[in-house]
Amino acid sequence: MATQHSRAAARLMISPAVILLLGWMLIPLGMTIYFSFLRYNLLMPGTEAWAGFENYSYFLTDPAFFAAIWNTLFLVGGVLLITVVGGILLALLLDQPFWGQGIVRLLVIAPFFVMPTVSALVWKNMFMNPVNGLFAFLADAIGMQPVDFFAEIPLLSIILIVAWGWLPFATLILLTAMQSLDGEQLEASEMDGAGAVSRFFHIVLPHLARAITVVILIQTIFLLSIFAEILVTTNGGPGTATTNLTFLVYAESLLRFDVGTGSAGGVVAVILANIVAIFLMRMIGKNLDA
């Protein structure tokens, strides 16, 4: 149906988006790769020199790098665990008929719209503060020692804050997927005498598999780049206890002004994200054919 003429027009309509994204990807990324091979500090302009793989060997052998990798994995894994398990349970609950469904849905998805700096500061001060926080008050009320969240369990505290923001996302997507489940299939299995637990594992969970995969992959992409929550609560500390890869690269380049090492770290972050991205692209690509 498409004529030669309309094909040319289509190409013209697509090209601005393609050219801009191509520029956005290639120019800065190329510069990052180039910088990663330079000895380059913003405090000493004009002293740039070729460094070979020096930045990489420095960055990759820095103890902070191992801490950052570990923290990144722990942060991503912890948030995924909470949001996926919690999201499935919540979706199961919200899928039942009850009074006020619409309002409860609004309450549950609200945290997703709260900007990261607000949620981090509200949680840190008004809930997790060991003196004035609400948790400290509750602990006191039941005769327990208040927890000093950001001193004793800093990374776990950040995981909790981030998970609060992403739980609605997982719930919303899993709930949408659950609502497309064939009711008759469930009824049939119920008549065959399948209990609630076996119905969940044999019918509901397999039906959700695809949505769960999508939730995991998309969240991973975002969670690898968690930054604001760390910046406003702990600044990566105490020590390197809450420094993830994103924060480490930020600290190297914009706090210590070491562009070379920071760039090497940036390249490492890109490679790690790409490994996740390949899986995600396959999932979504398959859907395009369907």
Next chain:
Amino acid sequence: MARAVSTRRKAAVTALAWTIGILIFFPIFWTILTSFKTEAEAVATPPSLFNFNWTLENYTTVQDRSNYGRHFLNSVVISLGSTFLGLVIAVPAAWAMAFVPGKQTKNVLMWMLSTKMLPPVGVLIPIYLIFRNTGLLDTRVALIIVLTLINLPIIVWMLYTYFREIPGEILEAARMDGATLRYEILYVLTPMALPGIASTFLLNVILAWNEAFWTLNLTAANAAPLTAFIASYSSPEGLFYAKLSAASTMAIAPILILGWFSQKQLVRGLTFGAVK
């Protein structure tokens, strides 16, 4: 599905669902409530739920001390600006891909998505240096450019999934009836495309409003939107819970309302059409 549900079961589910819903929403509720307390009442033990002297002084203090209006305006300009710019670039592209699909369309779409996977920290230094050297650091223009580019793949994708659902037969029918191209675009296509464009617009404003990597790294006093302004409360002086709450309430309220309106479209937009 017409399954009989006993009233008792429904009541139990209602109680549980409301309890959990309220618990999840509680931090937001508490922030809004605290914004109307005095600083002393905000840290009082035991915390007061409703029996305190309601005051609006935090809202005026936040504005007086820090020029809150400016940061709010920055957020509005940056999120609306980057969304409009993104739509201007993305609508023709998504349109062409949906109605004149070629052999490469799928590859182009996948490639666009792949640019979204690039972790921002991988290009932080070059972007920072480019803006510093062009004098654009800490300007709204810089953030509009960056946010347009990072959200462009999402906009194209979302529009594409909407446009693809517009049936081509309708166009042919209109043509059979003798519709001109102008008529076709104005009266047949636009009404069908508008809901998709509106949803895309909403989701993108939300994403841009809450973006907190580039807004924190590329701004200082001048162009700082609310994400960056709120971050300044991370090193406070004296009692600040009530003021933090007032600033936070104003920062999240508009977007919370927009988000509630667009919750149905959210799933499609955020999963690139993979879950419907």
